[in-house]
Every structure is written in structure tokens, then in C-alpha cells.
Amino acid sequence: xxxxxxRRSSMGLGxxxxxxxxxxxxxxxxxxxxxxxxxxxxxxxxxxxxxxxxLVTVSLKTSRGWRTVEELQDELLEVRRNGxxxxxxxAFRWFLMSVVFSLFVYAAANCASEPEKPPxxxxxxSVADAVSAFVASLEWLSxxxxxxxxxxxxxxxxxxxxxxxxxxxxxxxQSCIRALAGSGSMxxxxxxx
Numbered sequence: 001x002x003x004x005x006x007r008r009s010s011m012g013l014g015x016x017x018x019x020x021x022x023x024x025x026x027x028x029x030x031x032x033x034x035x036x037x038x039x040x041x042x043x044x045x046x047x048x049x050x051x052x053x054x055l056v057t058v059s060l061k062t063s064r065g066w067r068t069v070e071e072l073q074d075e076l077l078e079v080r081r082n083g084x085x086x087x088x089x090x091a092f093r094w095f096l097m098s099v100v101f102s103l104f105v106y107a108a109a110n111c112a113s114e115p116e117k118p119p120x121x122x123x124x125x126s127v128a129d130a131v132s133a134f135v136a137s138l139e140w141l142s143x144x145x146x147x148x149x150x151x152x153x154x155x156x157x158x159x160x161x162x163x164x165x166x167x168x169x170x171x172x173x174q175s176c177i178r179a180l181a182g183s184g185s186m187x188x189x190x191x192x193x
Contacts (some may be wrong), residue, residue, distance in 0.1 A: 106129070161179055161180070
């Protein structure tokens with residue numbers, strides 16, 4: 001970093017007396033001396049050098065800021081690439097591809113076991129079987145959820161709640177909810193009805 005240390009020198013260039021002189025100290029280099037004939041030239045030089053030093057400082061800060069922004073963008077991209085959502089999307093794609101592959105293998109096995117059937121009929125049968133299997137899986141998951149809920153605490157089937165919700169009178173609704181939840185445990189219901 002250049003240093004402007006004013007110094008007075010008795011002799012300038014060409015044997016004339018100097019009006020102002022500066023020592024410039026730069027890291028990695030020796031000290032340099034600048035001598036000016038007039039105070040006005042020395043003041044202009046000092047002002048220009050100060051402005052240029054400030055400009056270099058601002059440029060350096062800006063450059064560091066841009067580097068920091070680039071590093072943060074790289075980190076954000078890495079998080080997006082390896083984050084939870086990306087992993088979830090990868091798992092979903094893998095699941096979807098395995099379902100499609102399984103459906104293809106099932107259709108091929110059906111076609112091989114019944115070669116007299118047309119391929120379109122085999123494909124439609126395979127898709128219908130896959131839809132049936134999907135619906136059965138959803139029903140199984142629903143029953144597992146109900147069983148888990150029953151293990152963890154009291155559980156009321158959704159169909160019973162829908163039946164209670166369809167009752168026209170508030171008194172009937174309240175008695176239906178009490179019957180589902182057990183007497184005494186739903187005393188707060190009357191405050192809402």
C-alpha cells in the first residue's frame with residue numbers, strides 16, 4: 001500500500017530548491033521519492049493518488065464481494081443438487097420407473113402365457129390389473145393407518161364422522177359425536193354447537 005509521507009528536501013531536480021517532496025513506500029519495493037517544484041503540483045498529485053487509492057480499495061472490496069457471491073451460489077446449487085427435495089424427486093422417479101418396468105414385465109409375461117390373445121388386449125388387461133393392485137394397496141395402507149391409530153389412541157372411522165356430519169339437527173349431531181367419542185370426553189362440543 002503506497003504511503004504518502006511528506007518530506008522536505010532542500011534541493012529539487014536540476015539544483016533548484018524543491019517546494020514539496022513525497023516518499024512512496026510500496027511493499028516489495030524500495031522507497032521512492034517524488035519531488036515537485038510547486039506546492040500546487042504536489043497538492044494535485046496527493047489528491048489524485050488519494051482518489052486512486054480509494055478507487056483501488058473499492059474495486060478490491062467489490063471483487064471480494066463478487067467472489068463471495070459466486071461461492072454462495074455454488075454452495076446453494078450443491079444444496080439443491082443434494083438436498084431433501086432432490087432426493088425425494090430421485091426416489092419418486094425411481095419408483096415410477098420401477099412401476100413402469102414392472103408393468104412391462106407383467107404384460108410380457110401375460111403375452112407369453114397367452115400367445116393367442118392380441119397384444120392390445122394383453123396391454124389393457126395388464127393396465128387394469130395394475131390399477132386394481134394400486135387400489136388394493138391404497139386400501140391396505142388405509143387399514144394400516146386405522147390400525148396404527150387404534151394402537152396409539154382412540155380412533156373414529158371417517159365414514160362414521162361423515163354420517164354424524166350429515167345429521168340436520170345440532171342435538172342429533174352432538175349425541176352422535178358423543179356416541180362416537182364416548183360419554184363425558186366430548187363436553188367441549190356443546191360450546192361449539
